[in-house]
Amino acid sequence: MFDLNEEQQELQKLSRKVARDLYAPLAREMDRERTHFPREERKKLAELGLLALALPEEYGGGGRPLIDALIVQEEFAKANTLAAWPLFEASAGPARVIHLFGTEEQKQKFLPPVTSGEKIIAISISEPDAGSAATDVKTRARIDGDEVVINGVKRWCSGGGVAEQYLVYVRFSDTPGGKGMGAVVVDKETPGLTFGPQEHLMGHRGVGSADMFFDNVRVPLENVIIPEGGFNKLFTAFSIERLGNSTMCLAIAQEALDRTAKYVQERQQFGKDIIEFQANQVLLADMISQVDIARLLIWRAAEAAGDGAPKQIDASLAKCFANEMVKKVTDLAIQLHGGYGYAEEYEIERMHRDAVGWAIAGGTPTIQRTRIVSEYLGRRFDQRA
Structure with missing residues (x-):
């Protein structure tokens, strides 16, 4: 297929x-x-x-x-x-x-x-008090003639301080939840926008991550991509991002698997290749199956999407599985490499560090599970109730 x-x-x-x-x-x-x-x-x-x-x-x-x-x-x-x-x-x-x-x-x-x-246009959603609860965003956008005035603080923006532009999720009114939200493009050099120091993260090094401070930042009204009330459109497009996230996980896991498959056929203990030990065969088989399942889920969702957005349930299934799969596979790769898996030279430890970050970015596996059940049953779950 x-x-x-x-x-x-x-x-x-x-x-x-x-x-x-x-x-x-x-x-x-x-x-x-x-x-x-x-x-x-x-x-x-x-x-x-x-x-x-x-x-x-x-x-x-x-x-x-x-x-x-x-x-x-x-x-x-x-x-x-x-x-x-x-x-x-x-x-x-x-x-x-x-x-x-x-x-x-x-x-x-x-x-x-x-x-x-x-x-590069980076996405800026999270705030100090709005992570998984994306509709708790407090950064305000006020329309003033032919401009939009933005005030607030953003956090955990991948590419923060590095990307040239940002699609910023903002609140246009006091209307609660997503109904009061929209999105605006802001240039990095816009007066009033400043950045905190670069975060030193466990992985994703070089991507860039920094707090963003908006102090009466003025951008043209034409930079409003999603006006107030269009939050559902943002999350339709976010399903595409989830497949991009899943593909990063897939790639890291596939590389860890390829390197491990080569290593276990070269490394010897007790006078024979370590792949000859059944315990190692079981671990490698788990890695192979996990990577293959993730690819099938991702490609199924992407194939159905065509040049548009995938179904939300397909994207959430792929992301939830891929996020957890890559952590397992890179962990098994470290185990099968032994001490070498813990060494920078073999790069497996780097893959594992990067793997952990993808399960946080773009909606955690826990949130994806809520989305999966919501889509499957056709009902919404209010986390605040």
Whole structure:
């Protein structure tokens, strides 16, 4: 059902070669130094036609279905997760909100800089008191003539302080919950927007994460992508982001599996390859099955999405499983590598550190389980009741 066609296989092969040749050798150093992926390299990916495959051709994108973009993202993330970050943001991130729900004028304004590699648009949702409870957002947006004035604080923005633009979830009125919310694009250099120091996180090093402070930040009214009351649209697009998140997990797990499969056939103890011990066969079998199941869930959701958004239940199933799968698989990879799995040189410990972060970002597995049951039963659950 999910065999890649000839064109997709060629795309996969090209992506693998570019990622392995250019970015795999830099993965350890970029993680150690917390190096941000350079804009010049983003432009290079754009020139190769790999950066924004899921965005329409008329704005410089590839005009391909989501699954093609995820195939490319996986190959880059296996080689170097930081190299995959701009692909993730362009084809599965906030740019897709503009693609799906923006006006023609907004698409013409915001999408070409993304597809050319000139800019990354990061998503800014969480606040000190609003994480999983996204509708508790307090950052206010007030319309003043032909401008929007924003005040508030944002936290845990992946790309915070690094990305050139932000799709900021804001509250337009005192209407409770999501009905009072919408989203506005804000440039990094806008007066009144400042950033706290870069967070030193366990993984995701080089992506960037910093508090964002909005002090009477003024942006043009035309930067309002989702007006008040359009919160459900934001979460429709967020289902695409969840498949991007799941694909990062899949890539990390597949790379850990590939390296482990090679290692257990080379490493010897008691005079034979350690794969000869049945206990190790059981662990490797678990890794293989977990990775394969995750890929099936992700590709099923992406295939059904086409060039739009997947069903919310499909996206939540894929993300929930992939988030927990990658932690298990990288943990087993460390076990099968023994002491070497704990050493930076073998990079398995880096994969495990990155794996943990993906289960936090974009909606935790616990929240995904609530979404899964809600969609399956066709009823809503009020966590505040």
